[in-house]
Amino acid sequence: MPASQKVTMIQDAVQLVKGYPQVHLTVDCVIFGFDENKLKVLLIRSDLETYQGKWSLLGDVVHENEELDAAADRVLLERTGMTNVYLKQVQAFSRVDRHPGGRVVTVAYCSLLNIRDHELQITDNELHWHTVKTLKEMAFDHKEILDACYSWLQKRIQEHPLGFNLLPEKFSLRELQNLYEAILNVELDRRNFRKKFFSMDFLVDTGELETDVKHRPGKLYQFNFDKYEKSKRKWIGIDF
Amino acid sequence: MPASQKVTMIQDAVQLVKGYPQVHLTVDCVIFGFDENKLKVLLIRSDLETYQGKWSLLGDVVHENEELDAAADRVLLERTGMTNVYLKQVQAFSRVDRHPGGRVVTVAYCSLLNIRDHELQITDNELHWHTVKTLKEMAFDHKEILDACYSWLQKRIQEHPLGFNLLPEKFSLRELQNLYEAILNVELDRRNFRKKFFSMDFLVDTGELETDVKHRPGKLYQFNFDKYEKSKRKWIGIDF
DNA sequence: CCAACAATGTGTATTATTTACATAAAAATG
DNA sequence: CATTTTTATGTAAATAATACACATTGTTGG
Numbered sequence: 001m002p003a004s005q006k007v008t009m010i011q012d013a014v015q016l017v018k019g020y021p022q023v024h025l026t027v028d029c030v031i032f033g034f035d036e037n038k039l040k041v042l043l044i045r046s047d048l049e050t051y052q053g054k055w056s057l058l059g060d061v062v063h064e065n066e067e068l069d070a071a072a073d074r075v076l077l078e079r080t081g082m083t084n085v086y087l088k089q090v091q092a093f094s095r096v097d098r099h100p101g102g103r104v105v106t107v108a109y110c111s112l113l114n115i116r117d118h119e120l121q122i123t124d125n126e127l128h129w130h131t132v133k134t135l136k137e138m139a140f141d142h143k144e145i146l147d148a149c150y151s152w153l154q155k156r157i158q159e160h161p162l163g164f165n166l167l168p169e170k171f172s173l174r175e176l177q178n179l180y181e182a183i184l185n186v187e188l189d190r191r192n193f194r195k196k197f198f199s200m201d202f203l204v205d206t207g208e209l210e211t212d213v214k215h216r217p218g219k220l221y222q223f224n225f226d227k228y229e230k231s232k233r234k235w236i237g238i239d240f
Numbered sequence: 241m242p243a244s245q246k247v248t249m250i251q252d253a254v255q256l257v258k259g260y261p262q263v264h265l266t267v268d269c270v271i272f273g274f275d276e277n278k279l280k281v282l283l284i285r286s287d288l289e290t291y292q293g294k295w296s297l298l299g300d301v302v303h304e305n306e307e308l309d310a311a312a313d314r315v316l317l318e319r320t321g322m323t324n325v326y327l328k329q330v331q332a333f334s335r336v337d338r339h340p341g342g343r344v345v346t347v348a349y350c351s352l353l354n355i356r357d358h359e360l361q362i363t364d365n366e367l368h369w370h371t372v373k374t375l376k377e378m379a380f381d382h383k384e385i386l387d388a389c390y391s392w393l394q395k396r397i398q399e400h401p402l403g404f405n406l407l408p409e410k411f412s413l414r415e416l417q418n419l420y421e422a423i424l425n426v427e428l429d430r431r432n433f434r435k436k437f438f439s440m441d442f443l444v445d446t447g448e449l450e451t452d453v454k455h456r457p458g459k460l461y462q463f464n465f466d467k468y469e470k471s472k473r474k475w476i477g478i479d480f
Numbered sequence: 481c482c483a484a485c486a487a488t489g490t491g492t493a494t495t496a497t498t499t500a501c502a503t504a505a506a507a508a509t510g
Numbered sequence: 511c512a513t514t515t516t517t518a519t520g521t522a523a524a525t526a527a528t529a530c531a532c533a534t535t536g537t538t539g540g
Binding site: 412413414430431434435453454455456457458459477 | 519520527
C-alpha cells in the first residue's frame with residue numbers, strides 16, 4: 001500500500017449515507033405533440049394557489065425505490081394512458097427557490113408522442129394541448145424547463161430520427177417537412193428536403209397513399225428504425 | 241372559470257412538499273485533462289470498504305441550500321483549488337442500488353481543465369490523473385458515469401469549442417490536432433485539419449512560437465471566444 | 481365532361497464543402 | 511553543413527448543399 005493512502009476506510013456505508021442531507025426529488029415531463037402543423041405541449045393548470053391560473057408541466061415526486069426514468073414513465077402512463085412512449089432525460093433543475101413549498105429538485109424529461117394515438121381520458125386540471133410558440137407564463141420554473149427541452153428537441157431532431165414519434169406510423173413527406181419546419185421555425189425547400197431524406201435511405205414506401213386530403217394524395221412512408229440502428233455512424237466532423 | 245376546473249387548490253405549498261419522499265443527492269465530477277497526448281481523468285481511491293482499491297470520481301453531497309452547479313463548483317474548488325473551470329451538467333444517475341449505503345441519486349458533471357494550470361495540492365486518497373483509455377473497474381456506477389461523460393465530450397467537442405479548455409491558452413495546431421485525435425480516437429489529415437480550423441476563423445495567431453521543442457517550432461494560437469459567441473449559428477442541417 | 485386548380489413528384493446546373501494527396505521551407509541535431 | 515524532423519501550404523477530384531422549373535396526378539366546380 002502506497003504511503004499516501006493513510007485514510008481510514010469507511011465500513012458502514014449505510015451509516016454514512018444516513019448522515020447526508022436530503023432533498024425532495026421530482027420529475028417533470030415536457031410532452032410534445034404535433035397537430036395542425038404546430039408543435040404542441042401537454043399541460044395542466046397548477047393546483048397550487050400561488051400559481052392559480054398558471055400552466056404547469058406534468059410531473060410527480062420520485063418514489064422511494066423508483067428510478068428517474070421509471071418515474072417519468074409513470075407520469076406519462078397516468079396522464080396519457082400510454083406506455084412505450086419516446087422519453088429522454090434532458091436536465092436537472094435545482095434552483096433553491098424554484099418551488100414555493102421548499103427545496104425541490106426536478107429532473108426534466110422530453111417526451112414525443114402522436115396526438116392522434118391517444119385520447120385525453122382524464123382531463124383533470126384542464127389537461128390539454130397548448131401551442132408551444134404562443135405559450136408565455138407558466139407555474140414554477142416550468143417555462144425555463146420547457147425552453148430547455150424545446151432547444152434540446154431542435155438540436156436533437158437535426159441529428160437523430162426522433163421526429164417520427166410525433167407523426168403517425170405512416171406519413172407523407174409533406175407532413176414530415178411540416179414537422180421540421182414547425183419545430184425548427186424555418187422554411188425548407190421541398191425538393192431538397194425530399195432529396196435529403198431519400199438519400200439517407202431509411203424511408204420505406206408503403207405503397208399506400210394519403211386519404212381524406214382534398215388534393216392529389218401523397219405517398220405514405222415509414223421510417224426504418226432497424227436499418228438506421230445498424231448503420232449509425234459515430235463520426236460527424238468538426239464544425240462549430 | 242370553466243366547468244372542468246373543479247379541483248381544490250392547495251393553499252399550503254410547504255405542507256404539501258413536507259409530505260414528499262426525500263432522497264440523498266450528490267454531484268459527481270468527471271474531470272478531464274490532457275497530457276502526454278492522452279485524455280486523462282482525475283480520480284481518488286474510494287474510501288468505502290466495499291470498494292476498497294477501486295477508483296472513484298470526485299463528488300460530494302449537495303448541501304441544503306445549494307444548487308447543483310454550485311455543488312459541482314465546490315467539489316472542483318476543494319479538490320483542484322481552481323475556480324472558473326469549464327463545468328457542465330451531463331446526466332442524472334438514479335439506479336436504486338447504485339450506492340451500497342442507500343438511495344443516493346447523483347448528477348454527473350463534465351469538467352475540462354488544463355493539467356498544467358494547477359498542481360495537485362491535496363493528494364488525499366491517492367488523487368491523481370488516470371488515462372481514460374485504459375481505465376477499467378471503478379467504484380459505484382462511476383465507470384458508467386465516466387463513459388456517459390466521455391461520449392458526451394466526444395460529441396460535444398465536434399460541435400462546440402470546448403476542447404481549448406484542455407489546452408494552455410496558447411497552443412500549436414499540432415497540439416490541437418493531437419487533442420482531437422486522442423478524444424475521438426481517430427487519425428486526422430493534418431492539412432485538412434488546419435484548413436478546417438483556419439476556415440472557421442476563430443484562431444488568432446499570437447506571433448509566438450513553441451519553445452522547448454526539439455524540432456522546428458510551430459506557431460502558437462489563441463481561440464477567439466468573443467468572436468465565436470457573436471457568430472454562433474443555430475441551423476446546422478438535417479443529417480443522421 | 482372538362483377546364484382550372486393545387487399539390488405531388490422529379491431533374492439539373494451551380495456552388496460550396498470535404499477528401500485525398502505532395503512538396504517546399506524552417507529549425508534542430510550531430 | 512548535411513541530415514532529420516516537423517511545420518506549412520496548395521491543388522485536383524469527389525461529394526454534398528443549394529437554387530431553381532416543369533410535368534403529373536388527383537380534386538373541384540361549372
